[in-house]
Amino acid sequence: MIAVVKRVGFKPEIVDVEDSLVKLQAIVGGYLESVLEFKAPGTGFSIVCYANEDGKMRELPFNFHRMRDREPICGDVVFVGIIDGEQVPLALETADQLVRLITTHSPQTDCELSS
Secondary structure (H helix, E strand, C coil), X not given: CEEEEECCCCCCEEEECCCCHHHHHHHHCCCEEXXXXXXXXXXXXXXXXXXXXXXXXXXXXXXXXXXXXXXXXXXXXXXXXXXXXXXXXXXXXXXXXXXXXXXXXXXXXXXXXXX
């Protein structure tokens, strides 16, 4: 499954990850929490961002702010596609656009992703 991973302190990367809960949990280092969801323009699906649900409590390092409420997102995150509640691979073009969006920002400049 094509996804985008944004590790703290690193540029986002397009990865091919097994579509399994265990693999996604390994990326974020714990249980998944959906921290951001938005429509992918020109597609029939949404993009969801999963983070470690205990990231702030465990004081994981800052990754970016969620735009709508300035909520800090902590720890590594993974972005995947969603259609009707089911995870789907991101199209490569969509993944490239997402990487470009995230890359134009950094933790030092408050990467803001809207929902």
